[in-house]
Amino acid sequence: MFTSESDLMRTIDWNEESNSVVLVDQTLLPQEYKIIECKTLSSLCEAIKTLRIRGAPALGAAGGFGIALAASLSGAKDLESMTRDLKVAAKALKSTRPTAVNLGWGVDRVLKAVSDAFDVRGVRDITLQEARDIAEEDVATNKLIGKYGAKFLKDGDTVLTHCNAGRLACVDWGTALGVVRSAIAEGKEIKVIACETRPLNQGSRITTWELMQDKIPVTLIADSMAGWAMHQGLVDSVLVGADRITQDVVFNKIGTYTHSILAKEHEIPFYVAAPVSTFDFKGWEGSVRIEMRDPEELRFSGCQQLAPKDVEVYNPAFDATPMENVTAVITDKGVFYPPFLLDEVLV
Amino acid sequence: MFTSESDLMRTIDWNEESNSVVLVDQTLLPQEYKIIECKTLSSLCEAIKTLRIRGAPALGAAGGFGIALAASLSGAKDLESMTRDLKVAAKALKSTRPTAVNLGWGVDRVLKAVSDAFDVRGVRDITLQEARDIAEEDVATNKLIGKYGAKFLKDGDTVLTHCNAGRLACVDWGTALGVVRSAIAEGKEIKVIACETRPLNQGSRITTWELMQDKIPVTLIADSMAGWAMHQGLVDSVLVGADRITQDVVFNKIGTYTHSILAKEHEIPFYVAAPVSTFDFKGWEGSVRIEMRDPEELRFSGCQQLAPKDVEVYNPAFDATPMENVTAVITDKGVFYPPFLLDEVLV
Known part of the structure; x- marks a missing residue:
């Protein structure tokens, strides 16, 4: 191993x-x-x-x-x-x-x-x-994603991220957090704001943990605090991974779409870092069925009951961020600025 | 009693x-x-x-x-x-x-x-x-708030709310949820989407519970799902309470500001329901110190550990929604459409 x-x-x-x-x-x-x-x-x-x-x-x-x-x-x-x-x-x-x-x-x-x-x-x-x-x-x-993406992070920047697009989402290094690691490897001081990423808390559980292992400064917030953190001037850029990128949208952890709108409102760049293997050349927003996850994820947090046991729940795993909300897609084949044709990525 | x-x-x-x-x-x-x-x-x-x-x-x-x-x-x-x-x-x-x-x-x-x-x-x-x-x-x-506000809800509407501005936030009936109750009392069918409201989950714990007691249809979502729910056409209006209303902003549970931006983006009306006793005639956004709450609220959810025990946390209790994001303020003295002068409320 x-x-x-x-x-x-x-x-x-x-x-x-x-x-x-x-x-x-x-x-x-x-x-x-x-x-x-x-x-x-x-x-x-x-x-x-x-x-x-x-x-x-x-x-x-x-x-x-x-x-x-x-x-x-x-x-x-x-x-x-x-x-x-x-x-x-x-x-x-x-x-x-x-x-x-x-x-x-x-x-x-x-x-x-x-x-x-x-x-x-x-x-x-x-x-x-x-x-x-x-x-x-x-x-x-x-x-490679880190190498191409590092230029977008300036010395002293604070990057807001959602879910975990880090080392633990990959085999090693990470996509979004790989860009952070590469920027730090270039000698820049970068801080991360990790959104907790309800309901499964990959942000609070995994992103904070892996960054702290590497002694990268990280602050945990609730997902609902992202807009206010931006309003307070605490965020220089948003940097997320992707589960699937089609011609028109980026499918990623539920909550990503909201961050993209908040970034647009506050004129903060919104970057997606993902390998080209994430591209779905034939897919569109409408062609992908979004996985609906177990309602229990919102009724309980581990041992802790959070809601009435029989409450109705809406629990999509992903959302779709329109490409027009994305400043740049950082891949292992280089950086692409929407709008672009997926086919061109592989040329 | x-x-x-x-x-x-x-x-x-x-x-x-x-x-x-x-x-x-x-x-x-x-x-x-x-x-x-x-x-x-x-x-x-x-x-x-x-x-x-x-x-x-x-x-x-x-x-x-x-x-x-x-x-x-x-x-x-x-x-x-x-x-x-x-x-x-x-x-x-x-x-x-x-x-x-x-x-x-x-x-x-x-x-x-x-x-x-x-x-x-x-x-x-x-x-x-x-x-x-x-x-x-x-x-x-x-x-009275319910009476003035009910007209904004149409039969069949789904209202997204944050935190708990319900019966349990008041002595009885509720402010934001009081408007829902009054609309239902007028014979309209109204559904509610309750945002769980991290970190203390007043939405999942209290709003869902009190609505279910009254047999008002309610669906629980994570705060980060609000934008996507709006994008999917599931939300007709946003209706929240207020902790403090100054001339320029509405202080309310952290996350409210984000919902106001999402509502604007999706052209969904954003209503604040609160008694005039919530008005702070001399205050402004900058004059109010926002309470920072215990980091443990984000590191734990009751018995469940969610994050490394020593992770840094940013945990403001409230945020401030600019009045220009508010469609109407529904009070016991009537409805006010921003921009308005607070002084006029009491005339």
């Missing part, structure tokens, strides 16, 4: 000794830093579904390692049976988080690599190598 | 048998509906400080009953000593929530009435009567 840039394990990796996918259980942070081993596909699917691992790029690696795990576990004796097993695994993996495009991307990439195999052992080797390549490339990708 | 319109006790009242202030402990809702008795001034101050009782109009009554309680408890034998005791009590009461103008208003009103007393017994009678008058008038005031 690799050690990350910050001397902690990477967010997700393959353990050769136990032939399993190992990952940091993010539902336990910040109380506990625990590595879990997924030795079966169902345990990995459970980990994805319950957000033990989350974040678009990390889910890409999870998809890839998931197929490698399925190949490792399959008892198939011939290529045809093996392919059938992997297709079942692919379906199971993809259905855990239907909105997360990177998950499917990682699954499909590793599946595709299988065509190079001559036998089932080859499938096992190739899927694992391909999944590892995804992980390696993700780190390289995030470093 | 009075029974409220909904067959539950009023939010705050005087118990003649025990000579104490009785109130619904709102920190226990929705798990438990519990009445607590404050037999000492310090227990009442504690109840105000820890938000067992909250909401601008209810705090007006709490201030009034607090002085009556101090008069009841004072061992003073002469008017001079009694006045001194009441001034000490007034200071203690006001310091519990410095931003809440109604609290001081209730305290001062009852203190002023003392000048009519000839002896200490008279002080006790007069302060209690004056405090009771505040409570009675609050109910009448809210009914």
